[in-house]
Amino acid sequence: MVRDLSKGLFSLIRPVNCVMSAIALPVAFVFLTGFDRLAGFGKEMLIGPVVVFFMCAGGNALNDVVDLRIDRINKPSRPIPSGMITKKQAFLFSVLMFLACIAAASVVSKVFLVAAVTGTLVLGFYDMFSKSLGVLGNMIVSLVIGSPFMIIGMVTGETHRAVFLAIAAAAITFGRELVKSIEDVKGDLVVGRFSLPAKYGKRKTMLVASASILVGSVSLIYLRAFYGNLYLLFLIPALYKFSSAIIQPVRMTPSKAGKFSKDIKTGSAITIIALLAGSLFV
Numbered sequence: 001m002v003r004d005l006s007k008g009l010f011s012l013i014r015p016v017n018c019v020m021s022a023i024a025l026p027v028a029f030v031f032l033t034g035f036d037r038l039a040g041f042g043k044e045m046l047i048g049p050v051v052v053f054f055m056c057a058g059g060n061a062l063n064d065v066v067d068l069r070i071d072r073i074n075k076p077s078r079p080i081p082s083g084m085i086t087k088k089q090a091f092l093f094s095v096l097m098f099l100a101c102i103a104a105a106s107v108v109s110k111v112f113l114v115a116a117v118t119g120t121l122v123l124g125f126y127d128m129f130s131k132s133l134g135v136l137g138n139m140i141v142s143l144v145i146g147s148p149f150m151i152i153g154m155v156t157g158e159t160h161r162a163v164f165l166a167i168a169a170a171a172i173t174f175g176r177e178l179v180k181s182i183e184d185v186k187g188d189l190v191v192g193r194f195s196l197p198a199k200y201g202k203r204k205t206m207l208v209a210s211a212s213i214l215v216g217s218v219s220l221i222y223l224r225a226f227y228g229n230l231y232l233l234f235l236i237p238a239l240y241k242f243s244s245a246i247i248q249p250v251r252m253t254p255s256k257a258g259k260f261s262k263d264i265k266t267g268s269a270i271t272i273i274a275l276l277a278g279s280l281f282v
Contacts, residue, residue, distance in 0.1 A: 008084030013057035022049035058097030146170030171216030231278030241267030
């Protein structure tokens with residue numbers, strides 16, 4: 001029983017996504033400041049990733065609570081519909097994760113605390129009202145993902161480079177959110193959720209997603225001006241993964257959308273490696 005609960009909670013938070021988001025924060029610090037200035041951002045580097053991890057975990061857990069009806073159709077193997085954990089357990093766990101996020105942020109700085117509280121409220125608002133928000137909800141998630149890079153830029157004084165990093169993160173996230181909405185369109189239609197593919201169709205949604213991912217890719221390429229050809233060389237595999245979603249198929253299906261969503265996630269992970277490599281060898 002305890003083992004099943006632990007396994008369910010672990011799966012609930014989508015740990016790979018949380019770890020990727022957490023790692024992206026210190027990598028962004030390195031990317032924007034260089035190693036010579038890192039000593040001045042000790043708390044941000046050490047505790048900041050913990051803040052991001054807990055926020056991501058809380059958002060993912062709450063999302064599964066709200067999306068239970070949809071997951072019973074689209075993803076019956078998820079922890080709640082499969083019976084591994086109850087809806088109440090998942091909700092209480094999401095609250096615990098958000099509280100842990102805010103507690104950790106309070107140790108770092110007032111800027112991080114404000115960002116953590118704001119992020120928690122925004123994610124909570126999105127999860128609770130995503131049914132009626134539609135594409136606006138996708139935009140909110142994208143802004144939450146992109147905003148930490150702007151906050152880091154303001155903290156470090158490197159706002160110019162941070163803008164392009166934030167645009168890339170938000171645009172690629174927005175594209176992936178739309179791709180995921182294509183994957184979930186069957187359940188969305190059943191519960192009456194206003195999503196882009198439910199109203200305008202899968203192909204038009206994929207065109208918007210492709211354009212957004214292209215904007216994000218161009219923003220990443222632009223950063224070559226600061227970090228040179230080696231950064232671009234490391235970035236090429238990520239751009240290749242993103243291109244599978246940019247050059248969308250003639251006939252989009254939910255199963256293909258699932259593949260593209262994984263490609264975008266893989267490309268995002270490779271991008272983190274490219275950013276770190278660009279910082280090390282600039």
